[in-house]
Amino acid sequence: MLPTDLLHHHQNGEEIIPKRLKLDSKNIELANELISSFQEAVGKTQGTLERQLLELEGDTTDYKVKRGLAYLLKSGFCTFEVISPLEPQMLRERVFALAAKSVPSPELTQVTLKNIADNLTQELGREILPQQVRDGLYADLSENRILTNFEPPKPEELLHRYNLSQVQGVFYRASQLVLNAHRNVPGEYKLLFRYLKLFQLMAYIEGDADHGFTITIDGPTSLFNPSTRYGLAIAKLIPALLHVTKWSLSATLQVRDFYTETWKTGRFTLNSECGLVTHYPPGKPYDSMIEASFADKWNALKSCWALEREVDLIPIPGSVMIPDFRLVHPDGRSFLLEIIGYWRPEYLQKKFAQVRRAQCDNLILAISERLNLDKVGVKLNDVPARIVWFKDKLLPKSILAVIE
Structure with missing residues (x-):
């Protein structure tokens, strides 16, 4: 992302409009010129690179764009090292x-x-x-660090990163975000919810997989002041959101008036037709080796039960639970399977609380025998699910024994 001094936004009433670069020949040529400067600077000091970039800026009026592109190259594609025979x-x-x-x-x-x-x-x-x-x-001074490696992006990739960073910068001052994730592939939801947790965003989730979800990202008023870092965490979510097929959002912002230096409310909207391109990797096929191994063994099994990956979501008040697999029989019967092999106490407490709140009558919990549930206060006598225990690997036959 870009620092505040390299953001370029203008305002139309309450609407905030970030600057975006067109992928035309002029901007592609500029991106290529900057990329070439970095390639030529490999093996040289950061100070030498900075002087080259300053010469490239010249006295043109688009210096802020050049600095923004250079910043993204330095922060995302370069490796600078301290080279010295001794500390x-x-x-x-x-x-x-x-x-x-x-x-x-x-x-x-x-x-x-x-x-x-x-x-x-x-x-x-x-x-x-x-x-x-x-x-x-x-x-060890920054200007004396050596550029030891540079992985040049394509010029279009750099321009996409710049446009995304400008939009992310809008959310630095966000005090609330309402996100509507319309009906999508459940795996896309799960990736989005993972990033919500990763960036420690406080979210209230409503809806279901058939109609979509409304996610309200908010928090205590004390968090939202002009210097808050919470907006940075919201900004980091945007590239993850681009993996979702259909969505829309609206944000409430705290914006400083250029003339009066006072803070006022701004608005920003965005949707899945925005044309932005993410640099976040897509979700992994499986969350763990246990899941991958189980899926491989099931696929090799001669069973009329079909194993489907992350196709159901169980709505619970203020959140959502996404089971790992669904098992479907040709006669219409189906079961949801959640594999619990993770050991952190906070995770276990939250997971079993979700299971109790979901009250799902066709849920199977496969639980590792290595977990000490008593130690973290988890009792299974009131868990509304079928329980299957496993040691190192979860075997398909133990699941078949429950569903058949």
Whole structure:
């Protein structure tokens, strides 16, 4: 994402409109020019790269766009490293301690560097040159870090990242977000809900898989002030949302008036037709090796029960539960299967609370025998589900024994 000083938004009434770059020949040429500058800077210092970028900016009026694109390249595609024969702070101590024993002069400086280099050569078992000692003295300063690796994106990819970052920047000042995730593939919902949890967003979820979900992201008033970081977490959710097929959202923002310096309310809307492109990876086929192994064994099984992945969602007040599998018989019978092999106490308490609230009459819980449920206060006598225990691997025959 971009820092606030590189965001480019304008306002039409209460509506906030972020700047977007067209994928035309002019902007693609600009992106290529910046990418080439980074490729040429590999092996050089960050300071050298910064000077090259400053020359590229020149005195043009689009300097903010160039800085934004360069920032995304530095933060997302570059590796900068501290290159020094010894930790720079330790190296400085040794050099200064030795230099303090003689009167400063250019000749004695060379002697000091050579002596340190010779000592380090013996200590490290590899040749260290005086120039390496000189370069390593302040290698920990940002301008002296070395660009050791650059993975050049395609120019279109860079422009997409810029446009997405500008939109994300709108949410830095978000105080509330209402998201309507319309009817989609259940796996897309699950990925979205995972990111909600990952970014520690407080969300109230209503709806069901047949009609879609309304997700309200909100929190205590004390969280929402002009300097809050909560908006950053909301901004991080947007690339995940782009994996969902059909959705729309509206956000309430806290915006500073350019003339009066006072805070006022702004609005922003977005939907699945926005044309933004995500850089977040798609969801994994399976959450764990246990699930993957179970699916492989079931597929090799000669059974009339079909195994389907993440196709049902169980709505519960304020949240949603997405079982791992659904088992379907040709005669119409079906069961939902949730595999519980994760050990964290908070997870177990939340999972079994969800099961109790769901009151689902066709749910099967496959629980690892390694879990100490008593220790975390989980009692199974009031859990409305069929229980199957497993050790290291969940075998299809133990599930078939329950459903048949």
